[in-house]
Amino acid sequence: MNTKFSKLYFTIAVLAAIIGSASVALSAVVSFSDATATSTSGSFVADNAIDKNKNTHWEADADGASITARFNSCQRVDDLVLNWYGTNKYTYSVKLSKDNGATWTTVVSKTSGKGNENKQNVDDQAANAIEIVGDNDSRLRIDELKINSLGSTNGCTSSGTSNLSTGESSGTSNSSTGESSGNAQNPADVLDLSKWKITLPISLNSPPNSNKATEIKQPQLKTYSNSEYFRLNAAKNGVLLKAIAGGARTSTNTAYARSELREMQGDGTESAAWNCKNIDRGMYLEQTLLHTTTKKPEATIAQIHDSKNDLMMVKYFGPSFANGSTDIGKLEARFNNDTTTKLLDSTYKIGDPMTIDIAVTSGGNVNVTYKNLRSGVTSSTGTVKLTGIIGSCYFKAGIYIQACSKTDIYGNTNTVCANKNLSANKYETDPYAYAEIEVRKITLR
Incomplete structure (x- = not known):
């Protein structure tokens, strides 16, 4: 072979190898x-x-x-x-x-x-x-x-x-500690839970009691998680809350289970109680509804309560024949025990990230502002006056499913569920049928 061409061939081969290795390195x-x-x-x-x-x-x-x-x-x-x-x-x-x-x-x-x-x-x-x-x-x-x-x-x-x-x-660090979500080990490392407690759809009693859902307060909540119902997402920048149709409930009068945060005050051990009629309060949420039950695909994802009444609820309603995961339903804000309804989003698709801002102003007035971060839909309820207030008020957030199974996960009959006299296709037959929400940010003001 000609020496000149041999050297040229060798040079081209070396350059090709270098270029190839550089592209791999990139x-x-x-x-x-x-x-x-x-x-x-x-x-x-x-x-x-x-x-x-x-x-x-x-x-x-x-x-x-x-x-x-x-x-x-x-x-x-x-x-x-x-x-x-x-x-x-x-x-x-x-x-x-x-x-x-x-x-x-x-x-x-x-x-x-x-x-x-x-x-x-x-x-x-x-x-x-x-x-x-x-x-x-x-x-x-x-x-x-x-x-x-x-x-x-x-x-x-x-x-x-x-x-x-x-x-x-945004919204992926603990506002009270400034800790990066990448270092998070527990939900309280991502969300500021210093003024909250969590209620979960499981009973830790022995033997389990269907009407005794588990409550975790501060200081335990600071380091608490549950691998099924209250846990970090894989990226450690959001918290997953999951409730099931046959879960433990909060009382004998309740048909539905929840994985829900309840506002607290002081050091986090005392229930929050503020005057709905004469105070400015607010709650801001960044969250995504990930799944619902199929037989009655309804879930409450934000609330204002007093000692007796559902003063305000943000609620999802799925279609009649839901699969629980790809449905397009609607989001509503409901006031004063469902007597006033304001539509927030008529085409909410499960999996759409959203923001919700709930503002309470003096005189017992509430305004809910909503944005769908995928579709761009924005809405506001305008000012709605709260009526029939009994006692003090507090916020709730998370997932409170409005579906139930007649037999719960402990093999007991949920008599409140059975007595609702729903049509057969409105009862969940699987007590583990679930609804789940991801909360990336929650702020009280």
């Missing part, structure tokens, strides 16, 4: 902030698909479901790897968004994957969120989702709760 694995799904089977939640643990998985409970994951920052997406659970064959599409899910671009259309690792190449493009959508005859199950990036970029906008172009998120 590739990085995208980190996620959170994940949500339109359908979840039992405890196989969406966060399992991004927790970097192949021993856990997300599993849909219906065909055609989707999972959405948001990035910590805007990235130049290069390719993605799906680790499927089991050996089933899945048909799916992939969408990317550079505005936190407000709009989507399909980058992989109706392709197939089967078990283990399934890699898909994607044209280099800016994104801060990804959606995997199952075909109508595919019930997705994902062990782990991994996305490779060529680096961060400024090509995104943030229309949700996070500044995804910089990776800075």
Whole structure:
């Protein structure tokens, strides 16, 4: 071989190797902030698909479901790897968004994957969120989702709760301690719970008592979590509260269970009690309704109570034939024991992040302001006067399902539920049928 060409060939080969190794070095694995799904089977939640643990998985409970994951920052997406659970064959599409899910671009259309690792190449493009959508005859199950990036970029906008172009998120630190959510170990590390207690749909009595739901107050609440009903999401920037149709309840007069925060005062051990008629108070929430029961898909997600009355409730109502995970329902603010109703959102889709601000002003007046961070829907109830106030008032937040099973998780008959005389398709047959909400920020003022 000619020496001159031999040297040239060698030089080209070396340069190719250097360039190749440089491109590999540029590739990085995208980190996620959170994940949500339109359908979840039992405890196989969406966060399992991004927790970097192949021993856990997300599993849909219906065909055609989707999972959405948001990035910590805007990235130049290069390719993605799906680790499927089991050996089933899945048909799916992939969408990317550079505005936190407000709009989507399909980058992989109706392709197939089967078990283990399934890699898909994607044209280099800016994104801060990804959606995997199952075909109508595919019930997705994902062990782990991994996305490779060529680096961060400024090509995104943030229309949700996070500044995804910089990776800075709002409402993900403990306002009382300033602790980063990335270091969080318990819900109180993400939410300021110093003025709250939690009620959970389980009984810690021995033997369990169906009418004795568990209460956790301060100082125990500061380090408390429950792996099923009150826990951090995988990204450690939000708190998941879950209630079940057959859960333990708060009294013999109540049909429904809850995972709900109740406002406290002082050192967190004394129940809050403020004058609804002569004080300015407020509560601000950033949260997402993730799942509902199917037979009676209703849930209360924010409240003002006095000693006797439901003075204000923000309530979700799902469609008649709900699947609990992809439904489009409505959100209402209901005042004075349901005598006044104000529509907040007529097309709320489960999984939509929202903000709710409840302002109480002197004279017993309340205004609820709402925003859907996906659709952009905004609304305000205007000033509504509270009537028939008895005693003092307090806020509540979390999930209080309005569905029940006649037999609870302890095998006891829920007589209040049975005596409601609902139609047969309004009772949940599974006592573990659930509703769940993710709370990312809660502020009292």
